[in-house]
Amino acid sequence: MKMGSAFNLGKVFGIQFRLHYTWFIIFILVTFSLSWQMFPADYPHWPQFLYWVVGIVTSLLFFASVVAHELAHSLVGRVNDIPVRSITLFIFGGVAQMTREATKASAELKMAAAGPACSLVIGGLFGLLWLFTQGIIEPIAAMAYWLAYINVILAAFNLIPGFPLDGGRVFRSLLWRFTGNYKRSTRIATQVGRGVGYLFIFGGISIAFLLHDWFSGLWLAFIGWFLENAASASYRQAQWQEALRGVTASQVMTSSCPVVPPNITLNQLVQEHIFTTGYSCFLVADEGKLEGILTLHDIKAASPQNRDMIPVKEIMTPVSQLKVAYPGQDALSILEQMGESDINQMPVVSEGRVIGLIARDNLIRLLHTRFELGT
Ligand SMILES: [Zn+2]
Incomplete structure (x- = not known):
């Protein structure tokens, strides 16, 4: 699920905390089912306002x-070297977005x-609270019981x-530990995940049609559909990861990017460099100092009429907007960084010098090739 439409609520322990707009739907559903149905059915003698107060507090x-x-x-992940970027609450609960999968x-x-x-543990604590408050403070006991x-x-x-x-994930880690095969463990665990998803869909539809409990049935089917999708997506992602495992920036970069001065026109560049040499990337530098990079993509995007007027520095991607990669950095993290920052190329820098350029298209092409060859 795309978590695009979410509000940032600030950071907890350095982790970005977000609220997806679908969360409001589930919050209202939970609050209503507590305040409108459950508490009134179980405690018919409460005054009306109490149902809502207890319902809202319980829901929160x-x-x-x-x-x-x-x-x-997230915190256990961080201690074990799996950093978590954000936590998002959405209609089916919460998700912690990891920056990478576990390596062990x-x-x-x-x-x-x-x-x-x-x-x-939280369930146990509320259980204790219920034990101590039951028969004494009914609204708190009711809340604690449900929680x-x-x-x-x-x-x-x-x-x-x-x-x-x-x-x-527990299942995969156990398979992984015993077989030592991450790829196969992921395949099996995600297939079981898809199976569970289908089971929920089937169960949900059965409940809807056989028991005529449409709401629960459709809800269950909806969760099943979500699980099936998430399992498939996880499998795809794992395959990508596998395909790029061990590939570093220095292996995928183009190192033949000629240096051009910032003031030559686009026309000069095309005539003198592209037509004759076939290079598709350029480092724009003035007296050895990098000012920006230029790819065929940028050149194609520039209007063809003014090519003899526009200096290359006007259409290049300036250094200030560049994120740099390092020769030993793994290709997958570069691809992720490009996706996150919405950039299409990254220069590879070693000891302060640009030694090559990585284009997103090349990385994706490599991914597909390796993926198809099954390496
Ligand atoms: Zn969990």
Whole structure:
């Protein structure tokens, strides 16, 4: 799922915390089902306003529990060298966006298990609160009971062994540990994940048609559809990762980028360099100092009429807008960085000198080639 339309709410422990617009839907659904249905059914003697106060507080504490679950993943991940960039709350709960996948089975196992473990602990704490308040402060006991119950459900649901649910990650890490084969473990775990997704869809449709519980049925089917999609996407991503494993910037860069002065016109560049030599990238430098880079892409984008007027420095990508890569940097992280910053090329810098250029198209072409060859 694209997490584009989300609000930034600030940072918790250095992790960006975001609210996707679909979260408001689930927040309203949960609050209404508590305040409108559950509490009135179980405690018919409460005054009307109390249903809403307890319902809203319970609902907020529930989402705080979801955040705690994601934070547990994130903090354990960080300790195990899997940094987490952001946590987003959305319609199906929360997701922690990792900057990369685990490189060790034990790290993935700890990180994946941390979330459900946290939910169980929170569930236990609310259980205790319920024990101490039951029969004494009814609204708090009611709230604590539901929160204990829902956190245990949350832990149990997440432990379903279908990737990318936490249980699926635990499953993959165990397969990975015993077989030593990351690729095959991922394939199996994501296939189980897709199977779980289909099972939810099938179960949901059955509930809708056989029990006529349309809401629960469609909700379940919807979750199943989401899981199936997420499992497929995770598998694709893992394949990409596998295809680019061990490939470094220095292996994929183009090192034959001639240096041109910033003041020659586009026409001169085309006539003197491109037509005669066939180069497709240029480093624009004045007396050895890099000012920017220029690719065929930039040249094609410039209007053809003014080519004899425009100096190359006007259409180049200036140094200030460039992100640089290092020779030993892995290709996948470069591709991710390009995607994040929406840039199409990165110069490779070694000891302050540009030694080559990486274009996004080349990287993607390489990815497809390796992917098709199955290497
Ligand atoms: Zn989790």
